[in-house]
Amino acid sequence: MSKTTIGFILLVVAGAIAPLLGVYPTFLMKCWCFALFACAFNLLLGYTGLLSFGHAAFLGAAGYIAGHSIKVWGWPPELGILGGAAFAAVLGWVFGSLAIRRAGIYYAMITLALSPMIYFLWLQMRFTGGEDGLQGVPRGMLLGVIDLSDNMNLYYFVFGIFLFGFFLIYRVIHSPFGQVLKSIRENEPRAISLGYDVDRYKLVAFVLSAALSGLAGATKTVVFQLASLTDAHWHMSGEVVLMTLLGGLGTVFGPVVGAFVVVGLQNQLADKVGSWVQVIMGIIFVVCVLAFRRGIVGEIMALFKRPRTGPA
Numbered sequence: 001m002s003k004t005t006i007g008f009i010l011l012v013v014a015g016a017i018a019p020l021l022g023v024y025p026t027f028l029m030k031c032w033c034f035a036l037f038a039c040a041f042n043l044l045l046g047y048t049g050l051l052s053f054g055h056a057a058f059l060g061a062a063g064y065i066a067g068h069s070i071k072v073w074g075w076p077p078e079l080g081i082l083g084g085a086a087f088a089a090v091l092g093w094v095f096g097s098l099a100i101r102r103a104g105i106y107y108a109m110i111t112l113a114l115s116p117m118i119y120f121l122w123l124q125m126r127f128t129g130g131e132d133g134l135q136g137v138p139r140g141m142l143l144g145v146i147d148l149s150d151n152m153n154l155y156y157f158v159f160g161i162f163l164f165g166f167f168l169i170y171r172v173i174h175s176p177f178g179q180v181l182k183s184i185r186e187n188e189p190r191a192i193s194l195g196y197d198v199d200r201y202k203l204v205a206f207v208l209s210a211a212l213s214g215l216a217g218a219t220k221t222v223v224f225q226l227a228s229l230t231d232a233h234w235h236m237s238g239e240v241v242l243m244t245l246l247g248g249l250g251t252v253f254g255p256v257v258g259a260f261v262v263v264g265l266q267n268q269l270a271d272k273v274g275s276w277v278q279v280i281m282g283i284i285f286v287v288c289v290l291a292f293r294r295g296i297v298g299e300i301m302a303l304f305k306r307p308r309t310g311p312a
Contacts, residue, residue: 004252007252007253011166011253011256012163015028015032015159015162015163016156016159019152019155025151025152025154025155026151026223026224027263027267028155028159029154029155029158029159029223030220030223030224030263031259031260031263031264032158032159032161032162033162033216033217033219033220033223034216034220034240034243034259034262034263035162035166035255035259035260036161036162036165036166036212036215036216036219037055037059037212037213037216037217037240037243037259038240038243038244038247038255038256038258038259039165039166039169039212039255039256040055040165040169040208040209040210040211040212040213040215040216041209041213041240041241041243041244041255042169042249042250042251042254042255043169043172043173043205043208043212044205044206044209045241045244045249046244046249046250046251046254046255047178047181047182047185047205047250048181048184048185048201048202048205049184049185049186049188050100050107050202050205050206051107051108051241052099052108052111052209052237053108053109053111053112053115053234053237053238053241054095054111054112054113054114054115054118054234054237055111055115055209055210055213055236055237055240056115056119056231056232056233056234056235056236056237056240057091057095057114057115057118057119057232058088058092058210058211058213058214059213059214059216059217059220059231059232059236060118060119060122060217060227060229060230060231060232060236061084061087061088061091061118061122061217061232062084062085062087062213062214062216062217062218063084063134063217063218063220063221063227063228063231063232064084064122064127064128064134064221064227064232065083065084065087065088065218066080066081066083066084066137066217066218066221066222066227067080067134067137067221067226067227068127068128068134068227069083069084070137070138070140070222071134071136071137071138072127076140076141076142076143076144077139077140077141077142077222078142078143080140080218080222081161081215081218081219081222082218083218084214084215084217084218084221085211085212085214085218086211086214087214088210088211088213088214088215088217088218089207089208089210089211089214091118091210091214092206092208092209092210092211092213092214093203093206093207093210095111095114095206095210096202096203096206096207096210097203098110098114099111099114099206100202100203100206101199112234112237115232115234116234118232119229119232119233119234122229123229128227131229133226133228133229134226134227134228135225135226136225137221137222137225137226137227138225139154139222139225142157148222154222154223158223161215161219165212165215165216166256168212169212170252172208173252177201177204180196180201181201183196184198184201184202217231239262239281242258242262242281242285242288243255243258243259243261244258244295245285245288245289246258246261246262246284246285246288246295246296247259247261247296247297248294248295248296248297248298248299248301249294249295249298250298251295251297251298253297254295254296254297254298257295257296257297258295258296261296262281265277265280265281265284266281
């Protein structure tokens with residue numbers, strides 16, 4: 001049995017029994033939503049080599065669309081979440097079509113410029129509630145049968161969504177399509193010389209990452225019954241970069257670990273240090289970059305791969 005398979009089994013078992021061991025379900029659901037968000041971002045940066053500073057736009061946009069469709073249009077939660085993810089995919093296609101025309105820092109600056117435009121849009125539109133956010137989103141009934149107002153029912157629904165997104169990303173990065181993405185990351189001119197339409201592969205990766213980010217944002221709206229500007233702010237784009245780098249860029253489980261560490265620290269420190277939590281997170285980011293650039297999971301993997309030397 002491979003180490004990856006063992007990791008999958010441990011992940012499923014830990015997620016299944018965590019709320020039964022007394023861990024607060026709402027905290028866990030928040031962690032799983034951000035873990036999916038970080039995994040989606042890692043697909044773009046870790047495996048394609050594209051740094052986006054505007055991924056919060058997809059998280060926030062899907063949250064608003066899902067919340068409005070469930071609250072105002074009366075959609076069931078599963079359709080509202082799918083609708084939010086679909087809207088994020090369309091928005092990702094628009095962003096990606098514009099951004100991939102440039103490379104390097106110019107590409108990153110385009111994503112950074114587009115994200116505040118979406119933030120301003122949500123701030124000004126009437127149905128979003130402005131600075132108050134879209135409140136009172138009902139959790140509803142899953143498939144018309146399962147009452148999601150029960151925290152345990154909702155938890156396993158959210159955990160199931162995370163597992164779906166996580167395994168989808170795993171299959172993508174281990175497919176021929178994923179191998180092409182890795183070749184683009186490592187040596188784009190060589191990928192072009194081999195006949196691959198690099199821009200098309202980049203765009204598909206961007207749209208897929210945006211859709212999964214939207215899936216996380218829409219799910220988070222159902223969990224907290226709120227879609228707010230916080231999820232669409234550029235600070236959130238910085239947080240997902242921190243989660244990914246802290247956990248391990250380009251690793252399967254790294255973003256999950258990074259999301260749990262960041263959300264856990266924010267949860268523990270918010271009441272103790274207030275707004276200083278952002279300073280502490282910044283210090284952690286600097287230490288991560290300087291001391292262990294491969295991230296938590298990356299360093300652990302490197303430790304196990306290190307050849308052992310014994311007495312001759």
